[in-house]
Amino acid sequence: xxxxxxxxxxxxxxxxxxxxxxxxxxxxxxxxxxxxxxxxxxxxxxxxxxxxxxxxxxxxxxxxxxxxxxxxxxxxxxxxxxxxxxxxxxxxxxxxxxxxxxxxxxxxxxxxxxxxxxxxxxxxxxxxxxxxxxxxxxxxxxxxxxxxxxxxxxxxxxxxxxxxxxxxxxxxxxxxxxxxxxxxxxxxxxxxxxxxxxxxxxxxxxxxxxxxxxxxxxxxxxxxxxxxxxxxxxxxxxxxxxxxxxxxxxxxxxxxxxxxxxxxxxxxxxxxxxxxxxxxxxxxxxxxxxxxxxxxxxxxxxxxxxxxxxxxxxxxxxxxxxxxxxxxxxxxxxxxxxxxxxxxxxxxxxxxxxxxxxxxxxxxxxxxxxxxxxxxxxxxxxxxxxxxxxxxxx
Numbered sequence: 001x002x003x004x005x006x007x008x009x010x011x012x013x014x015x016x017x018x019x020x021x022x023x024x025x026x027x028x029x030x031x032x033x034x035x036x037x038x039x040x041x042x043x044x045x046x047x048x049x050x051x052x053x054x055x056x057x058x059x060x061x062x063x064x065x066x067x068x069x070x071x072x073x074x075x076x077x078x079x080x081x082x083x084x085x086x087x088x089x090x091x092x093x094x095x096x097x098x099x100x101x102x103x104x105x106x107x108x109x110x111x112x113x114x115x116x117x118x119x120x121x122x123x124x125x126x127x128x129x130x131x132x133x134x135x136x137x138x139x140x141x142x143x144x145x146x147x148x149x150x151x152x153x154x155x156x157x158x159x160x161x162x163x164x165x166x167x168x169x170x171x172x173x174x175x176x177x178x179x180x181x182x183x184x185x186x187x188x189x190x191x192x193x194x195x196x197x198x199x200x201x202x203x204x205x206x207x208x209x210x211x212x213x214x215x216x217x218x219x220x221x222x223x224x225x226x227x228x229x230x231x232x233x234x235x236x237x238x239x240x241x242x243x244x245x246x247x248x249x250x251x252x253x254x255x256x257x258x259x260x261x262x263x264x265x266x267x268x269x270x271x272x273x274x275x276x277x278x279x280x281x282x283x284x285x286x287x288x289x290x291x292x293x294x295x296x297x298x299x300x301x302x303x304x305x306x307x308x309x310x311x312x313x314x315x316x317x318x319x320x321x322x323x324x325x326x327x328x329x330x331x332x333x334x335x336x337x338x339x340x341x342x343x344x345x346x347x348x349x350x351x352x353x354x355x356x357x358x359x360x361x362x363x364x365x366x367x368x369x370x371x372x373x374x375x376x377x378x379x380x381x382x383x384x385x386x387x388x389x390x391x392x393x394x
Contacts, residue, residue, distance in 0.1 A: 022386075022387045023076070023383060023386070023387065024316050024320065024382070024383055024386040026312055026315065026316040026319075027312075027313060027316040027317070027379060027382060027383065027386075029312065030309045030310070030312040030313035030316065031313065031364065031379060033305075033309045034306070034309050034310070034313070034363070034364035034365055035065060035364050035365075037294070037306065037309075037365055038061070038290075038362075038364055038365035038366065038367075039058070039061060039062070039065065040269065041269075041286070041290055041293055041294055041297075041365070042057055042058050042061050042286050042290075042367050043058040044269055044270045044293075044297070045057075045285045045286045045290070045293060046058050046286070047270065048270060048272070048285075054286070057286055057367050060367075060369070061367055061372075064368075064369045064372050064373060065372070067373060068372055068373050068375075068376035069376070071373060071376050071377045071380060072376045072377070072379060072380035072383070073380065074380065075376075075377045075378075075379075075380025075381045075383070075384060076380040076381075076383035076384050076387065077384070078381075078384050079384065079388050079391070080326070080328060080329055080332070080381065080384050080385060080388065081326055081328075081329075081388055081391055085138075085328075086142040086145070086146075086328060088138075089135070089138035089139045089141070089142040090139055090142065092131075092134075092135045092138060092139075093132075093135040093136065093138070093139040093163075095135070096128055096131050096132040096135040096167065097132075097166060097167060097170070099117060099126075099128035099131075100128050100129065100132060100167060100170040100171065101170065102117070103115065103117065103128065103170075103174060104173070107174075108125065113174045113175055113176050114174050115127055115128075115129060115174045115176050115179075124369065125369070125370075126370055127369075127370035127371070129167075129171045129174065129176055129179040129180075130179070130370040130371045130373075130374045131370065131374050132167045132171065132179075132183075133179070133182060133183065133186065133339055133374065134336075134374050134377060134378055135167075136163070136164060136167060136183060136186060136187075136335075137186060137190070137331075137332060137335030137336060137339070137378075138332065139163060140160060140163065140164075140186075140187065140190050140331065140335065141190070141327075141328050141329075141330075141331035141332045141335060142328060143156075143159075143160055143163070144160070144190060144191075144194040144327070144331050145326075145327035145328040145330075145331060151191055151194040151195055151196050152195070152196065152197050152200065157191070157196075157200070160187070160191065161187075164183055164184075164186075164187045167183065168180050168183045168184075171183070176359075177358060178346070178358030178359045178360040179360070181346075181358065182339060182342050182343065182360070185338045185341075185342045186335050186338050186339060186342075188338075189334050189335065189337070189338040190331050190334055190335050190338075193321075193330070193331065193334045194331065233247065233248040234248050234356050234357045234358070235356050236248070237249035237252065237356070237357070238252070238353075238355070238356035238357070241253060241353070248357070251280060251288070251289060251357065252350060252351075252353060252357055254274055254280050254289075254292075255274075255280065255289040255292035255350065255351045256292075256351070256352065256353050257274060258272065258274040258280065258289075258292040258293060258295060258296035258351075259291075259292050259295040259296065259351055259352055261273075261274075261296055262295045262296045262297070262298070262299040262300065262302075262303075263299050263300070264299050264300050264301060265298070265299045265300075265301055266295070266296060266297045266298040266299030266301070266302055267296060267297055267299075268297060269297050269298065270297070271297060272293055272296040272297045273296075274292065274293070274296055280292065280293070286366070286367040287361055287366045287367045287368060288347070288350060288357065288359060288360075288361070288366070289350065289351055290362055290365055290366050290367070291303075291306075291347060291348050291351045291362055291365075292351040294306065294365075295351065306365075310340070310344055310363075313340065314337055314340060314341060316382070316386075317333050317336060317337040317340070317382055318333065318337055320333050320382055320385050320386045320389065321333035321334055321337070321385075323386070323389045324385050324386070324388075324389040325389070325390070326385065326388070326389070326391075329384075329385035329388075329389070330385075332381060332382075332385060333382060333385060336378045336379070336381070336382060339363075339375075339378070340363050340375070342360075343360050343361065343362065343363050344362065344363060346358055346360045347360050347361060347362040347366070348362070363375055
């Protein structure tokens, strides 16, 4: 009886170890480091600012982290090779479009943009544009992984372009230029990896450059301006920061000072002056410019560790894309990797003066719920692709 019991316990242990061995622990390690870093500095900025709202930010972020971990586990447990998930991608996409269409009527205006939907009874606000990013990736992955859908057929390429254009226009109308901008690298990365021929790439590139030139000329000459006043000021402040230090260029300037003053090891967590003295306001300190706070308080070493964590995360996602034999999972990886890379580049660029201020968050570190939850679902799906990477092999 004892031997039988030991054998049974041994089998269960082997099963558990085998199950855990299927997970990508490179991704898990990078995620945990980034999430913990975010919690530390959201708490630190809240204590330094000292207002009730700033102190509540940490507690809210804890709730989002808990919810995100549950969503990550749920997403990692599915098998994306099943056909119904391709059908679900279309349903998910349509749901996000409906939510974006409803925003002008029932959305809440925050900082000049109607980007939020209040969820009754829970005190939670949902930002549909964040989930639209994931929905678009899933639908594009489903489209390009279908045998009859070729990226080099004009109709297919046009249909995929329309699929991107619809949410892009709806998000621009909020207006949320930053989130709309992210949809472009997502699309370009996926169509490139789908095998778009060079003649199409060259044609699209030339057309895009000409279209961009016309847009710039339209904005400069103010013929039929598309950008809102504050959006134009952000771009002008990026191009001529010395002329906007008292307005749109104030926060980027202060963020640059914070980064420059960090030195090698920083001033110490909680000892930064740009935040504690109020040069960077609350929502800028724990969201848009949280990297500047980290750079000031942990210096070059802290920034280097964050860069390494992001590189590990991107490596794990791209490695999964190469390892899987499932096209749907591969394109999904490419799309999610492009979101994380674009957000990191633009957000960090805002703090060091190489990109205009667009309001994009730093993945897993910045304060916020919708973007964090979307990314946790996305990374859970990456785990699913990794766990089932060999299922199609004989």
